[in-house]
Amino acid sequence: MGPQGRRRGRGARERILSASQRLFRTQGINRTGMDQLCAEAQVSKRTAYQHFAGKDDLVAEYLRRFDPEVMAGVFDRTDLTPRERLLAAFELPASGSDELTPLCPYIEAAVEIHDPRHPASQYARDYKLALAARLAAAAREGGATDPEQLGEQLALLLDGASARTRVLNAESFPTAAAIAAVLIDKALPATDRDRGSEG
Amino acid sequence: MGPQGRRRGRGARERILSASQRLFRTQGINRTGMDQLCAEAQVSKRTAYQHFAGKDDLVAEYLRRFDPEVMAGVFDRTDLTPRERLLAAFELPASGSDELTPLCPYIEAAVEIHDPRHPASQYARDYKLALAARLAAAAREGGATDPEQLGEQLALLLDGASARTRVLNAESFPTAAAIAAVLIDKALPATDRDRGSEG
DNA sequence: TCCTTTGTACACCGGGCTGTGTACTTAACG
């Protein structure tokens, strides 16, 4: 119910969004009420609704905030060959060694929202396509025979690992990584395995 | 809210469960209220709560009912070689040609329920393990080098296709099938591709 | 200093949800 003792002042919007990240990811979207979210953000409910038109709006903005941060760490690593970059995408994201990888927030949103026309569902779709495109770009750089196909395949593996980790309550990324290795070895020319095809 | 005109009589429990299948699959679990469900089942709300302790109970039972029906069609086909059976698991399930494959109900439940200790989550986990085991059994029958690994890999592909179909709002099973073909060809001995290793 | 912008406190509304109480009706079976 907002900040009871100390005033928290000006950074309301940012606090709301970062509280969203914490709560939506750990509890899910539907199970997180606006009251709890405002309490976590130390923001009054009124303020929240002055910054966001509604919960839907907040959810959409929460998803939009993921785009930059998620994939940048992997794809911008110029020290790795394309092949290594593709494989690095399957290393456990932000691996707190005893915690499970949480379900991809876009899949979570798509399942919880369930309306394909909802802005959040649009963002989810856009993100997934963008990620596949990035994978395809790295695949092309590595000299893959059919980069788009490999990108889509690897993206599917990531989604599978994420969903399966949630259902089984056990880490599934290593399995996905093993499949990815097979696909990459098959699609990338053997001579370029340790070196990009860039000339 | 229940049967307004005609009385429907004795088959209440079955009608409730089959209405669950229709509504939970098309709308999701949380978005389907007991009122709507009872209306669809043409059953009074009171009757529903005489058959099930609560909605949680109904959801658990709804999931339990899937076990026999889903995989039986594929794995019992003795006319197919093990390799063909493994591949058949990736053919679009119940393909209404213009409709998307709905999200696997166990993934749906695991995401919507979100509590790993909930009976529904248990069923989901059990089902996923059982399916992987069935795939592994077929893989073993086909002479795979590491049947358990192949089973787990194929199961992950199915989950990935299911989740990604939902997020992208576009069919992803063909992609998964292509990956499956690669994995199967790699794991099954070439001489046994058209014939089981049974002797 | 004053005034605008931002945030606060808190009660409250309407609606949907799960679940129940009660009195009644019907179908099946002996």
Place this chain on the structure above:
DNA sequence: CGTTAAGTACACAGCCCGGTGTACAAAGGA
């Protein structure tokens, strides 16, 4: 026929949720 199990109709309790109205307090630039 009579008895009993199954189902019905419907109102209603209680809860939580998203969202709002109102009156007030503080920060910060001019």
